[in-house]
Amino acid sequence: xxxxLSMLVSFLLLAFTTACTQAPPPDTHDADVQSLKDTEAAWVxxxxxxxxxxxxxxxxxxxxxxxxxxxxxxxxxAIRAVLKPVFDDPNSSxxxxxxxxxxxxxxxxxxxxxTYTITTTDPKTKKPVTDKGxxxxxxxxxxxxxxxAVADMDSSDMPLPAPGKK
Amino acid sequence: xxxxLSMLVSFLLLAFTTACTQAPPPDTHDADVQSLKDTEAAWVxxxxxxxxxxxxxxxxxxxxxxxxxxxxxxxxxAIRAVLKPVFDDPNSSxxxxxxxxxxxxxxxxxxxxxTYTITTTDPKTKKPVTDKGxxxxxxxxxxxxxxxAVADMDSSDMPLPAPGKK
Numbered sequence: 623x624x625x626x627l628s629m630l631v632s633f634l635l636l637a638f639t640t641a642c643t644q645a646p647p648p649d650t651h652d653a654d655v656q657s658l659k660d661t662e663a664a665w666v667x668x669x670x671x672x673x674x675x676x677x678x679x680x681x682x683x684x685x686x687x688x689x690x691x692x693x694x695x696x697x698x699x700a701i702r703a704v705l706k707p708v709f710d711d712p713n714s715s716x717x718x719x720x721x722x723x724x725x726x727x728x729x730x731x732x733x734x735x736x737t738y739t740i741t742t743t744d745p746k747t748k749k750p751v752t753d754k755g756x757x758x759x760x761x762x763x764x765x766x767x768x769x770x771a772v773a774d775m776d777s778s779d780m781p782l783p784a785p786g787k788k
Numbered sequence: 789x790x791x792x793l794s795m796l797v798s799f800l801l802l803a804f805t806t807a808c809t810q811a812p813p814p815d816t817h818d819a820d821v822q823s824l825k826d827t828e829a830a831w832v833x834x835x836x837x838x839x840x841x842x843x844x845x846x847x848x849x850x851x852x853x854x855x856x857x858x859x860x861x862x863x864x865x866a867i868r869a870v871l872k873p874v875f876d877d878p879n880s881s882x883x884x885x886x887x888x889x890x891x892x893x894x895x896x897x898x899x900x901x902x903t904y905t906i907t908t909t910d911p912k913t914k915k916p917v918t919d920k921g922x923x924x925x926x927x928x929x930x931x932x933x934x935x936x937a938v939a940d941m942d943s944s945d946m947p948l949p950a951p952g953k954k
Contacts, residue, residue: 686888686901688922690856690943722852724928724938726892733899733926735852735939756854758924758941760899762890772890773901775924777856777943 654729658761661769662720662734669716674709678702681771682762688775713743713750718757732761732769738776755779820895824927827935828886828900835882840875844868847937848928854941879909879916884923898927898935904942921945 668676687695718738725732744751757776853861884904891898910917923942
């Protein structure tokens with residue numbers, strides 16, 4: 623009986639120790655960072671192809687697009703209104719690449735910082751004009767596992783045109 | 789003996805179930821969000837008091853300050869060089885307030901989005917001029933439990949001065 627008891631106790635110890643040590647979730651940090659990098663890379667391609675609705679699909683429903691010299695555009699309709707003229711511009715092209723991507727240990731929040739190059743039609747000269755700058759995007763993982771931008775901000779590196787310059 | 793065995797098994801079950809159910813870390817999300825809000829509120833006060841070094845202390849060593857119409861300032865020395873003239877300006881005052889603060893479930897990464905008002909001396913007229921805009925800051929919790937800004941970006945809401953305007 624003592625042998626059977628000690629076997630039972632040993633079995634229970636093993637079973638519960640195994641159950642307990644398996645309790646913490648697996649470390650998915652590297653995979654989470656890679657999935658956010660992949661998301662940005664896919665977004666870059668969609669933007670380069672000037673696919674308007676697919677570009678907008680990378681924003682969360684309550685996302686803010688924070689453009690320089692304009693108030694915040696909050697929500698997808700406001701974001702569409704800001705981006706549409708850029709996408710409709712026949713001279714426009716936009717490329718961006720992250721220099722830093724970080725994701726929380728829990729894999730639900732992250733950000734990307736990087737640089738962009740955009741070409742648009744100058745409203746005065748009607749010629750293509752190129753701007754270079756930087757961006758910061760906060761991302762939130764959605765219920766379906768995809769990353770969506772919740773706040774997207776960018777600004778030019780170029781000095782301001784001097785006011786009153788002739 | 790059967791009674792003692794069943795008591796022993798019950799005790800072991802209880803002990804290990806308790807140990808297992810206590811295994812996941814406590815949910816600190818509300819406290820983490822509050823601590824990030826508190827950090828921003830404290831930073832606002834330090835900036836309002838124009839305490840230069842304390843203001844800089846809210847940045848991580850590898851932080852980027854992403855100002856409009858200037859390249860990224862990477863690291864504390866570059867950030868000091870950008871902020872010093874603003875703090876030395878006798879007319880300057882800066883206030884900011886978050887409109888959205890989110891923190892990862894793991895409590896190690898977060899961001900704040902909000903609005904700012906800054907007054908500085910206009911280099912041409914030498915009179916105080918006020919700008920309003922928005923900001924996005926990515927925060928990372930440090931080893932000592934404090935939040936530090938890892939990327940700080942802001943941009944004006946005001947329309948660009950028309951180039952060539954007299």
